[in-house]
Each structure stands twice: as structure tokens, then as C-alpha cells.
Amino acid sequence: MAPRRTSSDRSSDDVSTLDLVFACAVCQRTVSEAYATDAHEHGLHSGDGEEEGAVTKMWIADCSHVFCGKHLEGGGIPFHPAGIEHAEVVCPVCVKVKNIRTKRRVFWIRGLSRGQYQDIVPPKWFICPPEKLNSRDDLDDAIRFQYFNLDLYAKGATQKWRSAERKRHSLEKHHHQERKQWQKREAELKARITELEKKEVKLEKWEQRRKVINSALASFHAMEEDIESMRTQLVNLGFKVPRRSYSFALSKPAEASWPHRGDHSKNLTDGATAQSPATLSGCAVERYSS
Known part of the structure; x- marks a missing residue:
């Protein structure tokens, strides 16, 4: 049976438009999900002079694609000499969509607020909807209509996806518990079969002596x-x-x-x-x- 949704579950489904815009184009992980865990991983930090800096997990390339570092070749940004402002990597989204393997400059994103992303990324990209959509001409009305409907669709799809994930985790947990019970039952039956096989051997010996016993x-x-x-x-x-x-x-x-x-x-x-x-x-x- 699927778990009943609580108010905390519904609040966890809430997602901002900006979080969807800067979601990974490969696995759809959002920035808030990527940085929901502890900032440190195996003693590493950002390396930008802040000992408490977060390990960078999200990147945006100069081709405007956003992706997680784990999708890069080698599982992350390659090591590069200090002083180099921007690393260059093959964009995994370009490879997936157009099979283009040109190296791109990448910029880190550790959050959606000012100062949590590299300065070269335009701040206007973090304003939803863009300021120009507040004008009143017909073209802007059409763009505004499409933008907000896509926004509603993306939020609804994300909520359904997260709800399905919760149900899947619940079913996996239930399946794991049932599997342990069946494994225990299987072990008991195997032990019983072994015991019966031993008794069957003894019974066979007595069956072989039946004629002698009956004669006596x-x-x-x-x-x-x-x-x-x-x-x-x-x-x-x-x-x-x-x-x-x-x-x-x-x-x-x-x-x-x-x-x-x-x-x-x-x-x-x-x-x-x-x-x-x-x-x-x-x-x-x-x-x-x-």
C-alpha cells in the first residue's frame, strides 16, 4: 500500500521556477537537491580559499547547458593548475543531444543567490520571469503565456515524479522486508528437508530389516x-x-x-x-x- 501523503511531503514537493531552470539537463537534479547534503565530501572543499566552502557539484558551460559534475568524463572536473580561472571540459549535454565534443569553459554554481555562482554568469539569468516579460506588448504577452504554462507543467511533473519516487522507495522497503521473511522461511524449510532426509535413511535401513523382524x-x-x-x-x-x-x-x-x-x-x-x-x-x- 502506498504511504499516505503528509503536509511535510507536500512541502518537500514544492519547487521554485529558478530551481527548475538551473536543473541538470542530464538527470534533472535541481540545485537544491544537489546541495541538500553536507558541504564536505571526503575532506574536500571548494579550494577557493574558503576552508568551509562547499564542494562544487553543479556547473554551467559557455554553451548555456547546466549539468552535474558527475556526468563529465572521469566523473568530475579535471585537475588544473592554480590561477586558471575557468576549466575546459566536453559538455555532456552537447554530446548527448548533438554529439558535439568541443571543449567548453565551465563556471561553478553552488546556489541560486548572488555570490553563490561565478560572477561571469549573468545575474539576469537568475530572475524569473525575466524583467522584459513585464512589458505589455503582444509578443511579450505570448511569451509570458507560454513561459508560465511551461512553468506550471514543469512544477506539476516534478511533484508527480517526487511522489512516484517516494512510492518506489516505500515498495522497495516493503519488498526487502518480505524478501528477508521468505529467506528465513526458506532456510527453515531447507533445515527441515535435511532432517527428513536423515530420517529417511534410517527408515530405509529398518525397511531392509522388515522381513527378519517379522520372522522373529x-x-x-x-x-x-x-x-x-x-x-x-x-x-x-x-x-x-x-x-x-x-x-x-x-x-x-x-x-x-x-x-x-x-x-x-x-x-x-x-x-x-x-x-x-x-x-x-x-x-x-x-x-x-x-
Whole structure:
């Protein structure tokens, strides 16, 4: 959802006619936008003897084109010896519009007030509308009409452009937050998949042993019958053999010992630990003496 416009947003959209006139012809950045940040950049200053001077970001060439220094070849005005009043560069607007690469003299602009631009730039260029448009002849009326309508159009277009920029930034922020959430979810799913793959390997091993396990479980009933038969035989021989359950129990059964050879007075305690048939067959069997 697009952010609601506030009064501060509307005031930030306000732009002066002079700011539009001296906007960069390449990227449409205005003078107020160019110098909205701190005056210093990486310890540099204007170099005109003012330690607190602003770094020059906007230039006007003798071809009357205004542009940002970052659009020049090399990313800025080339270094030149001290004492040279005007540097010469290839105008990026001339290259873009007419593919003309003639070097032009350039003059700095650090603001729109007197003293914030180089003296060689005519001060009348900073008066909007020009003084001559205040006359009353028919030609001036036509120029005045066209000028003010172009001014209104430029201001409206700038306001819409800035509003679209705010919406774009808001959508990018929202998209970034959603992307982080999806990345987190993706990492969780990958971890879950890794865990399931490990469990699948274990399950596959048990599946390979299924036939052996089922065969052992199927023979358990026959083993229980054999044990019961041997218990009956031991009872007939005079031994007191308690009955016990071989079913699975959650609690650990109490430990008990089988009677030693010749010790006929001891009875096997109930709930003793089950012994395998092999253990039973290994026990010495003696007749209980009365």
C-alpha cells in the first residue's frame, strides 16, 4: 500500500521556477537537491580559499547547458593548475543531444543567490520571469503565456515524479522486508528437508530389516509355548517355577536369580527377569528332594 501523503511531503514537493531552470539537463537534479547534503565530501572543499566552502557539484558551460559534475568524463572536473580561472571540459549535454565534443569553459554554481555562482554568469539569468516579460506588448504577452504554462507543467511533473519516487522507495522497503521473511522461511524449510532426509535413511535401513523382524516376531508365539512346556516339565520334576508374562512392559522388571545347584529351598521370585531358552537349557536340573 502506498504511504499516505503528509503536509511535510507536500512541502518537500514544492519547487521554485529558478530551481527548475538551473536543473541538470542530464538527470534533472535541481540545485537544491544537489546541495541538500553536507558541504564536505571526503575532506574536500571548494579550494577557493574558503576552508568551509562547499564542494562544487553543479556547473554551467559557455554553451548555456547546466549539468552535474558527475556526468563529465572521469566523473568530475579535471585537475588544473592554480590561477586558471575557468576549466575546459566536453559538455555532456552537447554530446548527448548533438554529439558535439568541443571543449567548453565551465563556471561553478553552488546556489541560486548572488555570490553563490561565478560572477561571469549573468545575474539576469537568475530572475524569473525575466524583467522584459513585464512589458505589455503582444509578443511579450505570448511569451509570458507560454513561459508560465511551461512553468506550471514543469512544477506539476516534478511533484508527480517526487511522489512516484517516494512510492518506489516505500515498495522497495516493503519488498526487502518480505524478501528477508521468505529467506528465513526458506532456510527453515531447507533445515527441515535435511532432517527428513536423515530420517529417511534410517527408515530405509529398518525397511531392509522388515522381513527378519517379522520372522522373529512370528516365531515368538512358538517360543512362548516351548517355554511354557519346559516350565511344566520343571514343575513335574519338583521345581517351583512361577508363571511370568513375556509381554512388553514400560516399567523395568525387578531382578531375580535362578536357584544354584543343590539349593532346593529357594523359590524363584515372581516378576523375575525373563531368561532366554538358551539360558534355561544351560541350567543344571536336579530333582527336588522331599
